[in-house]
Amino acid sequence: MIRAVIVDVDDTLCLTEAASFDLENEVLAQMDRPPMTRAVHLATWGEPLLDAMPHRSPGLDLGRFAELFPVEHRRYLAEGRLDVIPPENLAALDRLVEDGHTVLLLTSRAEAEVMHLLEPDHILAGRVTGAYHQGNTRFRKPDPRVFDELLAETGFRPAQCVYVGDSPGDAVAAGGAGIHFIACLQSGVRRLGEFEARYVTAAVDTFPEIIPAIRALQEGREAEAEHHAERGAQQR
Incomplete structure (x- = not known):
C-alpha cells in the first residue's frame, strides 16, 4: 500500500516562484544591489536559497542577505503574498x-x-x-x-x-x-x-x-x- x-x-x-523572485529582489534593493533577472531566478529555482543567491547576484554579501531576508519573508507572509x-x-x-x-x-x-x-x-x-x-x-x-x-x-x-x-x-x-x-x-x-x-x-x-x-x-x-x-x- x-x-x-x-x-x-x-x-x-x-505557487511561489514569482513571489520569491519579487521578495529576493526587494532584499537586494535594500543592499543597493542590482535586481536579478527572472531568467537567472528560474535557472536556479529549486536550489536552497543561500546556495542559489551567489549565482543570482554574484559578489553578494551572503551574510548580510541572510540577516535581511527573514524580515522581508515575514512581511510577505503577513501580507498574504507568499x-x-x-x-x-x-x-x-x-x-x-x-x-x-x-x-x-x-x-x-x-x-x-x-x-x-x-x-x-x-x-x-x-x-x-x-x-x-x-x-x-x-x-x-x-x-x-x-x-x-x-x-x-x-x-x-x-x-x-x-x-x-x-x-x-x-x-x-x-x-x-x-x-x-x-x-x-x-x-x-x-x-x-x-x-x-x-x-x-x-x-x-x-x-x-x-x-x-x-x-x-x-x-x-x-x-x-x-x-x-x-x-x-x-x-x-
Missing part, C-alpha cells in the same frame, strides 16, 4: 488523509522558512504530519539521501511512499531512493521532457490530480499483489 504522500512546497503545494495554498489543494490534502495516507512535507527550504506551515493554528494543521527541511536533513535534493531521516523516523519503506514535486531534481532524489514520483507541472516552470522518464511514475497538470494518480498507482500495486498471490496458489 501507499502509506505516505510526501509533498514539495514551492511550486507544488503552492505560501498561499489554494482551496483546491487543501481539499486534495483532505482527500489524501481520508484515504488513509500520512502527508509530509519535504523541501529545500531552511527551517525558518517552513516552520510557520506547522504552527498549530496554520491551515495545514490536521492535514500535514511533519516537515523535512535543511534543519533536520543532512543531505539536499537531488541527493536521494535527503529522504533518510524521513524514512528512518516514520518507518515507511520507500515503496510505500510517493513524492510529489515540480523539478527534475525532485525526481532524481525520489527515484534514487526507490520512492514513486509524481511530477506536478502546474507552475509552468518545468516541462515533462526535462525530467528523467525512468524516475517519473506519473505527471499531473494540477496538484489535485495527484488523487486519481495515487489511486491508480495503489490499484496497480494491489493488482500486482493479487497476481503474485494467484501464481503462488497455482504453484502450490
